[in-house]
Amino acid sequence: MKRNYSVTSYRQHHVRIWVSSPHNATGYYTVYGEEALHADHFNTKLSFGDTQTVWARTGYLGFLRRTDLTDASGERHDALYVVGSLDETLELRGMRYHPIDIETSVIRSHKSIAECAVFTWTNLLVVVVELEGSEQEALDLVALVTNVVLEEHYLIVGVVVVVDPGVIPINSRGEKQRMHLRDGFLADQLDPIYVAYNM
Incomplete structure (x- = not known):
């Protein structure tokens, strides 16, 4: 299953992590079982580039780094390292x-x-x-x-x-x-x- 990751500029090292996947949630469930939608977190689109893809903002910071690991085709790939919550900054x-x-x-x-x-x-x-x-x-x-x-x-x-x-x-x-x-x-x-x- 391929997931798309977007990174928005955030200082020099860390970026905000956004995820686009068929498995993205549409909102949070409250203790009463009702779905509380937060459009700004679960239904976000870029204002430039690919403006059609729907992203979920995770609220976490991370960075991409090239690894020595290879995918099925034998090519090296980047790994996403999660640093921590944006709320803690x-x-x-x-x-x-x-x-x-x-x-x-x-x-x-x-x-x-x-x-x-x-x-x-x-x-x-x-x-x-x-x-x-x-x-x-x-x-x-x-x-x-x-x-x-x-x-x-x-x-x-x-x-x-x-x-x-x-x-x-x-x-x-x-x-x-x-x-x-x-x-x-x-x-x-x-x-x-x-x-x-x-x-």
């Missing part, structure tokens, strides 16, 4: 960033960082890092975190919060609950080891 300085990109950079910056999560607060980027090591390293992490985010993403970190392992909430599917973390930060419930404000 952060808007800073008029651009959107996906948290996973920033979090990956931060985790790679030091061996004592067990986990990381980012969110925005009053137009500031907040980086929460779980420290797996001595508390004396907490102060050193602040400079590392702010530098790596500036160098790799050209963003200024507004707040760095260093916490114990296990503070960043994870759901049953292994996904970070960034909004719950943000709520805990705003309610002063994270019990941080160290907090640095760069305002």
